[in-house]
Amino acid sequence: MNVLSENNSITETAILVNPNLGHPRFLEIDQKLKKKKFQTCLLFISDKRDPAYIRDYLNDRIKIVPILDYKWQSQLLLERERKEKKGFLTKVKHFFKRKKKQISELLSQKKIEKTQRRLESLKSRVYRGSPIFPSILEVRSVLTHSIHDLEYINNEYCIPQDYLIKNHAFETLDVFYEIKIEFTLADELLDLFRIRNFIMFDIVQEKNGITERINYHSLVVSKNNWHDFTFVQATDLHLAQRNDRIYGIIKEWMDTFKIENLELIEEAYKKDQKTKKREEQAELFKLPLKRRFVNPNNQFRIFIKLMNRKVFRNELEFVVLSGDLIDFTLLSKLPKDIKKYVDFDYDFSNWKIFKKIVLNFPQKKRRGVIKGEELLCPIFTILGNHDYRPYHYDIRWAGLYRKLGLKLEEALAVNDKLLALPISAIVKSKRALRAYWSQVNPLNDFSIKLGNNNFIFLNTGSDSFKNFLDLITGHPSLTGLTTKQIIYLQNLASHKIQQKKENSFLFLHGPPINPKGKRSFLKRLSKKISGKIITKLDEFKESVIKKIGIKKDTRIDGKFNVKTGTVSTNWSSLIEFCKNYCNLTLAGHTHSLKEFRLDDPKGLKTRVFNAPPFSLKKVENPAAVYYDVYSEIYTSAKDIEKAGPFVVQTPALGLGGYRNPDLAGAYREIVIKEDKLDSFKVKFIDR
Structure with missing residues (x-):
């Protein structure tokens, strides 16, 4: 059988x-x-x-x-x-x-x-x-x-x-x-x-x-006795059947397109370069399509092979996939009139593609698609905002095609085959999760205990239109957390978590902490260090500030809005839980590498806007927030325990960020030794 x-x-x-x-x-x-x-x-x-x-x-x-x-x-x-x-x-x-x-x-x-x-x-x-x-x-x-x-x-x-x-x-x-x-x-x-x-x-x-x-x-x-073990977090897979079709669509278009017309477009593209960055991108685009196209499905297939090698060596116990498992729900190839009747059925959804890749079911042979393997370790999954999106979107929007390693004309060729409607692409629906609940995971929020380790998984919800500024600036906030979820965390804290004896790990898709890349204009005017105005987040790394001898300015929560593109509701309660009960909080969503540590604010609590412009009410931040690449700085369990707790964003497995496309193919490896968190470094499938 x-x-x-x-x-x-x-x-x-x-x-x-x-x-x-x-x-x-x-x-x-x-x-x-x-x-x-x-x-x-x-x-x-x-x-x-x-x-x-x-x-x-x-x-x-x-x-x-x-x-x-x-x-x-x-x-x-x-x-x-x-x-x-x-x-x-x-x-x-x-x-x-x-x-x-x-x-x-x-x-x-x-x-x-x-x-x-x-x-x-x-x-x-x-x-x-x-x-x-x-x-x-x-x-x-x-x-x-x-x-x-x-x-x-x-x-x-x-x-x-x-x-x-x-x-x-x-x-x-x-x-x-x-x-x-x-x-x-x-x-x-x-x-x-x-x-x-x-x-x-x-x-x-x-x-x-x-x-x-x-x-x-x-x-x-x-x-396993769960005293010494390793697990992996990967996030933002963005799987879709469309990903496996893009390469073939473009190659077919290139095969039928006249070379002289292609050269004219290339020349026009080069003339449009206005910045050094675009010139560097033009150099990248000289590479053949096979070397620059990033297929998120292939990224996951490579990741599975890498994890299987770890399993064979007994170096991995399970994998956590923390949201945006798929890019959108319904298959792109479905005609508009059929989409009305399928009601997000599994057979017509990208949830089937997700299972096919995890289980290595036979797949249709397509150009540019690599062979896979069945994943040989357990997975725990949570939802991301893309998992709520029913329909596909135009890959030209917000320059997504550049993250895929495509040129504009190649993106146009894809869109001609898979036309996306602007209104339907921003719709969200809980019914888009029907196949997820029946075929992957019936629970949105859950926890497990393995040895002296608590693992807590929370759903941060769909895109939030409440934080409109975050949405239009490309950093969408998420609708969670609900009051019921906060009570759930409180119940765990009261009845399940023994703080001094156990480790606790919290997994979400939306990050609890996410500062803007630059300080606001008013804050730039009011703060100077050594005669120099510091504006960028990376200039506020704790190790950098300490090197120049200024200890009081290592906190970032008074200098940046740390609630950009995070959860829209119950934010303060979430930060309180992360600070008081979690050794490590792991998120995704931003496709970037950011790591923070939390501490007692010692009476100097800062406040942030809750949901501008609809609500100018400020909410209290119950933690002092510091920023650096802590997973590389602290390399022993003793140092990690002393400096924590930490809240981290792991770069995407599927696609890099808009500003850092090279971060694609990332995952985070968490190591427990002698019941202590010993390492939580980011690694890459191709490095």
Whole structure:
């Protein structure tokens, strides 16, 4: 049976809601591997109101399928060879089917380490193992609860949210059940834990041998004790089917365009250069399209391959994708009259493209599209403002085509094929999330605890028209946070977080802190340092100011508006939580690298405008804010603990910023050693 079927249509009486791809459930196995039996709870949705019927219906229809890699089997044999020093050649022949002489040379005792390195460099060869059939222990109906109810933080996986029903995420199904199951791991899986930190599982629903629904990567059994581990944050993927079409559209246009006309356009473009920066860009544009075009989908495919290598070396436990997972919801190729009727269905959405890339489903061959791999580690996902946008937009807007590495005439060629309407492109809709809730992650806000580490995930909402100035200047604020979300944070602080004993990490899409690049005119007039007016944010780095001997001016919150393009509501409460309860707050949205540390303002609290020009009311900033590249400055757990907490913006994985296009392909690697935050540096997929 091919368990990688894409048949996820909602036609059954009861289907699995949670856990899912973007919200997997972690189960712990002991280091000595003595534990074989596991119990966990699953959330189902149905149209039936009889628990006994649901139990009978689901009996023998649920399978738990392990996700394995042929390389792991070879690695396990290598590990045994190190211990036994015999019998390896015979076993490996079944995996590689090579001539006996070749294998003998390759796998001689003197070259085991070399073989290990070669295995690591091989492409992942993923397969599904033998299914496990769990027993159903208990079925009970459950009601929806808001996230600000205390009940929610005690059982987040099985407390459903009412927006799933209101927005018909599962069509007409509206009755929720918590299903308690028990399953046993086979000895061959336990054996793999000798070389692997974790094993992921799909949860499959089947009827008469036919797969009806798969919640991919939704269950994880881990032997990590969570004292020493690494995870990765990546943000702003901006995936879309359109990204894979752009290269082919432009190449087709270039093949049919007369060379002399192309040269005339190039000459006209050069004459229009008014600044040195544009001249430098013109130099970039002399490169062939293949070398300058940035396809966000390809960026993610490369990222997955890099993460898989880390997984093979047991150097990665999970990945957090912090918003703007897709660029917009509906596929660009859909005709206007069809878009009216699809109602953001999964099959017509870029959420399907997201899953295809994560799971490496077969894709249509297109020019410029690289081959992928299935991601072999768990992911946690949260939403960004682009995830609310239903329709595609013109890539010429705000000069986006330059971030893609395209020339203006090439952008025009793309727009001719994929015409974007200006009004529909700025619309936002919660219904755009229907496929996300049903196929990726049913929760907007959630938390998990692994060892002494709290991980909190918050949805900062869609584009906000309240902060109009931020929107028109290209730094859109986001609608969050709601009062319910703030109460949720307060509940976690009161009942879940033990400050002195635990680490807490907060993930959002919209950044809590985001200063303007330059100081306001009035502040420039009023402040001088050493006779020089300092205007740019980078000139206020804490390390720079201290070098010139002025300690009192290292704070930036009194010099810059630190609330530009952040959350529109409950901003002060969010900053308070970051300052008092979080070791590290990680965000994206700005496509830039900015890092801040928070401290006690010591009676000198600053104020910022809440939402100009609609509201000139000022809100209080409860923290002193400092700016620098702290992830490079502090290189030990002791220094990080002393200087924190930190609030950081991670550059985008998909596309660079308008001012810094070279920042594309970024991710942040967070390392915990001996229960302490030891590193949170930014890295790049191509460096």
